[in-house]
Amino acid sequence: MAGTLFDKLWDEHLVEPQSDGTDLVYIDRIFLHERTGSIALASLEAERREVFCPEQVFCCMDHIVDTFPGRGDETTMPSGRDFIVATRHATQEAGITLFDLGDPRQGIVHVVSPEQGIVQPGLTLVCPDSHTCTQGAFGALAWGIGSSEAEHALVTKTLRVRRPKTMRVVFSGELSPGVSAKDMILHLIGHYGAGGGSGYAVEFAGAAVKALGIEARMTLCNMAVEFSAFTGLIAPDDEAINYLRDRPFAPKGKAWEQAKEYWRSLKSDAEASFDREIHVDAGQIEPSVTWGTSPEHAVPISGAVPIIDAEDMPGLERARRYMDLEPGQRLRDLPIEAAFIGSCTNARLSDLRVAARVLQGRKVVEGLRAICVPGSMQVRAAAEAEGLDEIFRDAGFEWRESGCSMCFFAGGEHFGYEQRVISTTNRNFESRQGPRTRTHLASPATVAASAITGRITDPRDFL
Template identity: 60%
Template sequence: MSKTLFEKLWDIHVVMDIDGDAALLAIDRVLMHERTGGVALESLALAGRPVLAPERAFATMDHIVDTRPGRGDATLMPTGTAFIQATRQGARAAGIHLFDITDPRQGIVHVMSPEQGILIPGITLVCPDSHTCTQGAFGALAWGIGSSEAEHALATGTLRVQRPGTMRIMIDSQLKPNVSAKDLALHILSRIGSAGARGKVLEYAGSAISALDAEGRMTLCNMATELGAFTAIIAPDQKIFDYVKGRPFAPQGVDWDAALASWQSLYSDPDARFDTDLRFDAADVVPMVSWGTSPQQSLALGAPVPTAQAVAGRDTAEAHARARDYMDVTPGQPVTGLRIDGAFIGSCTNSRLSDLRRAAAILKGQHVADHVRAICVPGSSQVKAQAEAEGLDRIFLDAGFEWREAGCSMCFFAGGESFGPQQRVISSTNRNFESRQGPSTRTHIASPETVAASALAGVIAAAPVREISL
């Protein structure tokens, strides 16, 4: 019988079926960070339960850790140090892999996992973080869980999961040269809304997806949780196999040959059926920016803020009015040209080496506007080292950006660092919720190129089309 990629992955991981559509699934990898991982490890230790397979569990410092140069355990979050130390102690006691603050492999969990080959096609992977869907870009079944579920997965190597529905988004044609995977993600959000894939495994397919590199696919899958999806997934191909090969935790030697042979069947059969099928044309996508307080409240650069009536299918009148008031915008007003106070490049969405290269191509030889505070936070210590080896750090610093250590940083306020009240910020992050980057901060999300161009202009601005020649 024909199957979707999700159905194939589900079937090979079922330990036993449970009532209805639920099943006990085998879990191949458990990832954690210090904001939630220490809680699960401490709870497990108090219950006297060991980690079943410590070689398949990984913890990193990313969410609360300080990203300013010279960092240690101290954080701007009052209880941050306790989270860091609890995770360190718990990881060491349990014997799991730990990527500590000074480890050259440390980084945002969804960036360092594929870098290290922890993420490979065909596996199940869970992490107490909603953006775990990022890792479906490699043909893995990866989803976010809570701390109690992490505890169960660590102790038993399994999780009870209610079988989700399926959805496919086919994207034909090719993206324009000045359009990125982030723009594509925001375009889809603006069309189908933040509940458009609610509870479903979302498979991206089509010629535009095949044309994306591994990092672009991760950016696209990262934003699936903003569509309400259970997770996202993309069938692996040669680009993914080449990315994975030789990485530290990836299969090696004869194991690689066996793994690669099995990965060749990881695709949806041509006549497989999905609960929902949508189709987009990549040629219709243009550079995007958010105007409101939800990622679905996004529009083309230069387009006016819509009226409540124009988006009534996605926003209630109340939600639309609240977003307008919070962001201090009015219907018919273009977002392009709004004065900004800050610019941020980073997060699990857009902090990889290719993101930094594209932003640096915009910034090279120029300087940010005097009134703009601009910050760049690489997604991992490895990305930071590679960027510095290429001289990208000097481009950012010469342009007036702060150059930071790896971590989540100002993607969200939980780390203790923020932009100011009612300051307008252009950001390469994934969420523009109220106070996401600080109390009453107004966040516009966009691609790294748009963030860089806006930082230079001092207002929200489109990026010129640039070849990456650094």
């Protein structure tokens, strides 16, 4: 019977169906980070439970570490040190590979995992972090879980999961110049809602997806969770496979050839049927930006805040007031106070290159706070080798060490009360980037262009 890529991956990992309607699914690899991983490991220790296969478990210090040059275990987030020290201790005790502060491989988990070749097509990978779906870009089944489920996976190498339905989102045609994967996913969520993918594993397909580089595909899959999908995934092709060649944890020699043959077989059959299909004409997508406090509040950059009936739509009205915008107000030219380039969504080398292209020979507007936090220390080093750091610095951007940084406010550094930020991150929730901070989500090109003018700006004006 014809199957979807998702079905093939699920069936390959199905240990056995349970009488309670869930499936017991085998988990190949697990990632942890110091925020939630520390608690999961502490809980296992308290209950005298052991990690079954520690050589398949990895951990990053990314969530609450500082990103200032010269950083150490002390953090601007109160008590951050406790998380760092506890994680270091617990991973060492359990025999888990840790990408610690000071390690040139350190960075954001969903950037580090592909860089190290830990995620590979066809495997299952979970992490107590909702953006684990990022790694589905390699044709892996990768999804975010809670801490209790992480404990379950660590101890039993399985999870009890109800099989999700399948959806295919086909982006046909070709993206216009200046439009990126970030705009594709914002466009999708803007049209179909933040709950649009609820209950589905979403395969992204179509000519416009095929044309994306592997890093852009990660951006697309990254925000599948903002669409409420179980996960996002893309069939692996030579673009994905070649990226993994010679990575530290990727297979080598004969094993590489063997793996490659299997990876190339991983795709949805031509006759496979999905529970739902969505078609998007990629040529119609504009650079996108959010106006409100949910990723579904995304509009084309030429768009405006909707006209809201406050009685009928209290949620939208609340978002509009929080963002301090008028009904019908245009997003373009809206003044901003800060610009942020970072996060597991948009802080890979290709993202930094696009932003640098916009920034080259230009300066951010006076008084604007502009920060770039590379997705990993390897991304940072690669960017420096190309001289991108100088472009960012010359333009007036801070150039940081790697971590999740101000993608979220953890009690330490933040963008400030009621400050308006344009950001390459994934969540514009109330107070996400600081107390009452107002976040507009956009692509790296849009953020860079807006930093130059001090207003929300169409990047095509600069490219």
